Amino acid sequence: MDEDEIRARIEMARRDHRDLDAAIEALRMMPMVDMIQLQRFKKRKLKLRDEIALLEDLLIPDIIA
Structure with a gap:
């Protein structure tokens, strides 16, 4: 896995993390x-x-x- 792929996965995980934050708060x-x-x-x-x-x-x- 190269650096660009790692950075893309980090960004996707961060976005999912923020989405879960919002879902938890809504719940x-x-x-x-x-x-x-x-x-x-x-x-x-x-x-x-x-x-x-x-x-x-x-x-x-x-x-x-």
Whole structure:
């Protein structure tokens, strides 16, 4: 995977992360909150955060000290 592909995947994951933020907030505003769905969204959001961190690490070159 080259740098451009990594950057594209990071941007897509960030967009999905923001979308989940909005979905979680909208779900919280509902009178009857679906707690199972809320937990699924939160879990997916954490996975995306981890994926973003992993991809960003791929962009940082290894420095041998």
